[in-house]
Amino acid sequence: xxxxxxxxxxxxxxxxxxxxxxxxxxxxxxxxxxxxxxxxxxxxxxxxxxxxxxxxxxxxxxxxxxxxxxxxxxxxxxxxxxxxxxxxxxxxxxxxxxxxxxxxxxxxxxxxxxxxxxxxxxxxxxxxxxxxxxxxxxxxxxxxxxxxxxxxxxxxxxxxxxxxxxxxxxxxxxxxxxxxxxxxxxxxxxxxxxxxxxxxxxxxxxxxxxxxxxxxxxxxxxxxxxxxxxxxxxxxxxxxxxxxxxxxxxxxxxxxxxxxxxxxxxxxxxxxxxxxxxxxxxxxxxxxxxxxxxxxxxxxxxxxxxxxx
Amino acid sequence: xxxxxxxxxxxxxxxxxxxxxxxxxxxxxxxxxxxxxxxxxxxxxxxxxxxxxxxxxxxxxxxxxxxxxxxxxxxxxxxxxxxxxxxxxxxxxxxxxxxxxxxxxxxxxxxxxxxxxxxxxxxxxxxxxxxxxxxxxxxxxxxxxxxxxxxxxxxxxxxxxxxxxxxxxxxxxxxxxxxxxxxxxxxxxxxxxxxxxxxxxxxxxxxxxxxxxxxxxxxxxxxxxxxxxxxxxxxxxxxxxxxxxxxxxxxxxxxxxxxxxxxxxxxxxxxxxxxxxxxxxxxxxxxxxxxxxxxxxxxxxxxxxxxxxxxxxxxxxxxxxxxxxxxxxxxxxxxxxxxxxxxxxxxxxxxxxxxxxxxxxxxxxxxxxxxxxxxxxxxxxxxxxxxxxxxxxxxxxxxxxxxxxxxxxxxxxxxxxxxxxxxxxxxxxxxxxxxxxxxxxxxxxxxxxxxxxxxxxxxxxxxxxxxxxxxxxxxxxxxxxxxxxxxx
Numbered sequence: 001x002x003x004x005x006x007x008x009x010x011x012x013x014x015x016x017x018x019x020x021x022x023x024x025x026x027x028x029x030x031x032x033x034x035x036x037x038x039x040x041x042x043x044x045x046x047x048x049x050x051x052x053x054x055x056x057x058x059x060x061x062x063x064x065x066x067x068x069x070x071x072x073x074x075x076x077x078x079x080x081x082x083x084x085x086x087x088x089x090x091x092x093x094x095x096x097x098x099x100x101x102x103x104x105x106x107x108x109x110x111x112x113x114x115x116x117x118x119x120x121x122x123x124x125x126x127x128x129x130x131x132x133x134x135x136x137x138x139x140x141x142x143x144x145x146x147x148x149x150x151x152x153x154x155x156x157x158x159x160x161x162x163x164x165x166x167x168x169x170x171x172x173x174x175x176x177x178x179x180x181x182x183x184x185x186x187x188x189x190x191x192x193x194x195x196x197x198x199x200x201x202x203x204x205x206x207x208x209x210x211x212x213x214x215x216x217x218x219x220x221x222x223x224x225x226x227x228x229x230x231x232x233x234x235x236x237x238x239x240x241x242x243x244x245x246x247x248x249x250x251x252x253x254x255x256x257x258x259x260x261x262x263x264x265x266x267x268x269x270x271x272x273x274x275x276x277x278x279x280x281x282x283x284x285x286x287x288x289x290x291x292x293x294x295x296x297x298x299x300x301x302x303x304x305x306x307x308x309x
Numbered sequence: 310x311x312x313x314x315x316x317x318x319x320x321x322x323x324x325x326x327x328x329x330x331x332x333x334x335x336x337x338x339x340x341x342x343x344x345x346x347x348x349x350x351x352x353x354x355x356x357x358x359x360x361x362x363x364x365x366x367x368x369x370x371x372x373x374x375x376x377x378x379x380x381x382x383x384x385x386x387x388x389x390x391x392x393x394x395x396x397x398x399x400x401x402x403x404x405x406x407x408x409x410x411x412x413x414x415x416x417x418x419x420x421x422x423x424x425x426x427x428x429x430x431x432x433x434x435x436x437x438x439x440x441x442x443x444x445x446x447x448x449x450x451x452x453x454x455x456x457x458x459x460x461x462x463x464x465x466x467x468x469x470x471x472x473x474x475x476x477x478x479x480x481x482x483x484x485x486x487x488x489x490x491x492x493x494x495x496x497x498x499x500x501x502x503x504x505x506x507x508x509x510x511x512x513x514x515x516x517x518x519x520x521x522x523x524x525x526x527x528x529x530x531x532x533x534x535x536x537x538x539x540x541x542x543x544x545x546x547x548x549x550x551x552x553x554x555x556x557x558x559x560x561x562x563x564x565x566x567x568x569x570x571x572x573x574x575x576x577x578x579x580x581x582x583x584x585x586x587x588x589x590x591x592x593x594x595x596x597x598x599x600x601x602x603x604x605x606x607x608x609x610x611x612x613x614x615x616x617x618x619x620x621x622x623x624x625x626x627x628x629x630x631x632x633x634x635x636x637x638x639x640x641x642x643x644x645x646x647x648x649x650x651x652x653x654x655x656x657x658x659x660x661x662x663x664x665x666x667x668x669x670x671x672x673x674x675x676x677x678x679x680x681x682x683x684x685x686x687x688x689x690x691x692x693x694x695x696x697x698x699x700x701x702x703x704x705x706x707x708x709x710x711x712x713x714x715x716x717x718x719x720x721x722x723x724x725x726x727x728x729x730x731x732x733x734x735x736x737x738x739x740x741x742x743x744x745x746x747x748x749x750x751x752x753x754x755x756x757x758x759x760x761x762x763x764x765x766x767x768x769x770x771x772x773x774x775x776x777x778x779x780x781x782x783x784x785x786x787x788x789x790x791x792x793x794x795x796x797x
Contacts, residue, residue, distance in 0.1 A: 057396055058418045058729045059770050074769060080740060145580045164579035170747060256524050257582050258744040270525075273393045275733040277770075 044289070050282040057276035071283035081284065083259035084267040085291070087174060091263065092242040095181050096235055102182065103189020108219070110194045121194075124187040132184070136251025139180045143167050143252070167253050170260035177261050180248050185238060192234050196227035232303045236296055243292050264288050352380045353661040356395070356406035359385040360648055361606055361617060362464035365678035365688040366669055372677070373668050379661050388412070395653075399424040404655040407662035411460045411651045413451040413721050418729045420454045421777070425651040427457035431663045432794045438667055440795035444713075447692045449787035450645040450721025455780045456790060460649035461670040462692035464606075467715035468534045468644050469708075470498075470631040471593055471611060472600035473624065476510050485600070485631035487711050489641055489718065495538065495569050498600075498634040502576050505599040518601045520573050521589035522582035522746055525732075525739025529725070530586065530646070531603065532742050536566040537642040537724040538635055543734075548722045548782035554772045556734075556763035558756045565636075567745055567752040574746045582746055587616040594622035602633055604646065605690065605712050612685045619684040630708040633715060645719035647690060676702060722782060730770040737762045 020027070051071050053063035075081050106124070110117060127135070142150045145165035154161050162169035166176045200223055208218050224231070246265030249255060255262035255270075268288070272281035357363050363385050370381045384406075386394060391410065398405035399422065411419060419425045432438055447465045452458050470485055477484055482504050486493050502517035509515060521531040541562035546553040557563075574581065581589060590607040592598055594614055608630050614620040635641040650669060652662035668674055672695055678688045679702045689706040696702055697713040721727070725735075741759045745752060767773045 054769070054771070056730065056733075056770050057400060057422075058732065059772070061400060061422050061424075064771060070769070074765075145578075162579075164582050164747070168580045168582040168747075253583060254523050254525075254585075256522075256740075256743045257747045259740065270736055274389065274525075275736060276396055277733060 047282040047285050050278050051286055053279050055278040056280075057278060063279070067279070071279045072287065074280060075284045075287055080255075080259050080262055081267055084255075084262040084264050087260070087262055088243055088245070088264045090174065091178055091181065091245055092239050095178055095185075095242045096239045098178075098182055099186045099189050099238060100231070100235055102186045104193050106186065106190035107193035107197055110190065111197055121191075124190060126187075127184045128188050128191075130184070132247035133251055135180060135184050136248040139176075139183075139248070140167075140252055143176060164257075168257060170257050173253055173257060173261045177245070177248055177252060180252070181242060181245065185241075189234060189238070192230065193227065196230040197223060200226045229307070232300075236299060236303075239299075240292060240296065243288075350658065350661075351378060352382060353408060353658060353665045354382045354406045355384070355408040355650075355665060356391065357383065357385050357410040358388055358391050358412070358648060360464060361610065361687050362648060362678070362690055364617070364684065365681040366463065366674075368681050368683070369669075369674055369677050372674075373665065376668070377664060379664065381665065395424075399653070399655070402655055404653070404657060406653060407656040407658045408650050408665050409653055410463070410648050412648060413646050414725060414727045414731050416451070416454050416459060416649075417727045417731075419651070420457060420459050421729055423654055425459055426654050426659065427459055428461065428652070428663065428666075429457055429794060432458060435667065439672070440791055442672065442693045442695050443791070444692055444694055444716050445784065445788045445791055446717060446719045447645060447647075448791060449784050450719060451647055451649050451692075453782075453787050453790065454727075455782075456786070458790070458794065460651035461666050462647060462649045463666075463669050464648045464688075464690035465692035465716065466604045466606055466645065466647040466690060467712060467719050468602055469605050469608065469633055469711055469715045470600060470602045471607065471628055472631060473510075473598070473627055474629045475627045476505070476515070476599050479510065480504065480508065484629065485634075487631055488714055489632045489635065491635075493632060493634050494637050495535070495634045496637065499569070499572055499576075502573075502600060506576060511596070513597050515597055515599055516578050517576040517599045518573055519584070519589050519592045519598045520570065520577045520581050520601070521584050521586060521603070522574065522743060523585045523588075524743040525736040527585045527589070527739075528742045528746075529735050529739045530644070531589070532566065532570050533724045534602065534633070534644040535570055536563060537644055537720075538633065538639065539563075539566045539569075540636065540639040540642075541566055542723070543726050544728075547726055547728065548780075550779040550781035552775045552779040554728070554767050554775055556760045556767065558738075558760040558763060559753075562636075562639075563756050564752050567742070567756065570742070571746060571752075582743070591616050591622075593628070594624055596623040605715065608708050608712060609685075609687055609689055609706060613687075617684055617687065621685060625685070630711045632711060633718075641718050642723055643715045643719040644724035645716070645721035646725070647692075672696060679705065720784070728772070730767065730772055733766050733770065734763050737766065 050063070052066060052068060054065045054067045054070070055063035110121060110124075130138075139150075142148045143166045145151055145161070145163075145168070151161055151166060154166075162172055166172045204222055204226075205218060208222055213221070244265045245263045246269055249261055249263050249266045250269065253261040255266050264284070268281055268284055271277050271284060275281075357366070367383055367385075370383060374380055392412070392415065394405065395409055395415075399419075409425070411425065420427070432440060443462065444465070447462050448458065451462055451465065452460045472485060474484070476482075482501060485498075485501065505515055505517040521527045539562040541560060542557045544553065545555040545557055578592065581592070584592070586604070587610075589601070590603050590610055591613070593601055593607070594611045610616065611628060612622055612625045614622045633641065633643055650666040652659050652666070656662055670692070672693050675688075675691055675693060675696055676699065679686070679691070679696070681688065686705050689702070689709065689712070691697060691702075691709075694713075697709045697716075703709050725731070737759055741755050744750065745755055764773065
């Protein structure tokens, strides 16, 4: 005969408490993990699966055939997709570099106790708060060949403006879109870098000055190394953000003239929400995800290789 | 009211945040589209595009509510947003609306996928809809697919010419004809424009014309009027059966049309390369354009200083309308388009939906929309023959005879075939045309490349060889169906 020992509720309580306490970190992190899986992992896996099927909502509501890698081949062979990829890389790399440099310069000026800096700081944040689609409409008027402010300024400075307008010429349209991004997002760099620079201890700067270090040396040997981590992270964030540029392109040029301003974001919109080619747009999405992840992974590897975490 | 956050404990802060999140999500559910349900049987939810007809239709809605006791929930969206929202709702099988605005180009896709219902039975049982009053070319182009009338037209568009009377008189240029004529050709049209080249008027330099250059849809809409006039076909066999979607862009009519379109661009403001529909349409309202052709809503939209501004333009009493030119030796085909109303198959208030459609497309409502005075009278997109002969309406819109003539020469199934997969090939064509305007590429080479891309896309979309049943879609067949349903 087996004797069964029944635990009383009082006996169970410590066990349950112990289980909860032991696993508390997992319980706390579980909602985030579930959200992450639902909002990022599931859609990406769904897109991965869809990318191997012919599935165009204009032709039929369901996937019609398994097409292996055809969608990837079609995406990579499409000249407009290749142009979009090139334009996106130009925009992302140049945009991030210019915005960082200008943002750092502005942040250094903000550190100076000049009169009116409080107002400047307040105004600086404004462009970042405007929705990109609104910025697009704003610049559509500013670039207007018939009296837009930017056009007028360039003409006043005797700079050449194409007859078809800044947005109408393949030579200037991409630069015009880059300028919009720089106008809107440089303040973001300026504010974040300014905040980081404020955390640099004054004593170190004073000590360097006593040692007669130049302003350039203080910047490159003391300030920048001390704000390095913040700088690396915001550069990475902005790079990924510019990589998805879409709204301004839609409003300003719709990717034209020709393919001169087409971006990956615009291509994805066109294939997904205009042509409803779910299979093709899934393949394009995965190509974009892979490219951006490879670039970011390499960037993180080289940027943080000497860091301890 | 002030909040002392500094004295708030962490527990209270978390509680407040949770309540805020809950309230935010509740508010979200209040503003999210409501689903149709049997509980709201006396309601009809209408999802529309915000084209000009929307504003006058909206103004008439209290009358519909009074007449029928059905409450209307009307919502408007932009073109792209509407298509995205509708397709998402159809795929998810959610009942987002009871009446939807359907662009002519979406008809084949929506019906073949079973997303909207056929109105044949409703129309056949309805003795007072007066189907015979609709212009057959409009119903054929915009509302019929495989022998079904799936939608009814709320705003029908053709294309026509607008020109400045005062400028033509000032330079002694003969006015273009108001009726189709053998000698009113695209060659003559360009000659007329060239007579305005380099001229100034009222101290301002003139541009002879304006075109729409933005890709993909705007440029395709304007260009395909030219190509249809020149007898160009998109496909080997469509709409006649058996359907064969092998692309035909290498034919001489396409190359000739590109050549003419490039000439028109050279006579336009250079920035027109980026012009979307209303940029091109309302440029004429600024007063420095001699003559151009575009969708007929611009016959009235140019009365405003900008798109739907309500502020009178400089050209309001200085312009006239004319017939579209044709190509030598080719019968004219006018591009037809516009908006129609349909009932989604997911709606559980389809009777209410049909009642709204019948009301909105009726002669009485369309006349009231035309007589609505706001925005300088902004609706003359009639699909009903009787309204083109209505003296009250003609007094407000004196160009209706020209517009009606264009409608009767219309064929939307040839100019921009509304086949499933259309937007994918339109994207490629729009890009090519846009490139051809600014570049130096030989049109023949560009069109051959586009033809091959078309072929690849259509094969990829299982349209070549066509795997579904064909349908001999002719205007005569459409007229027979109108007669049959009208008498049933």
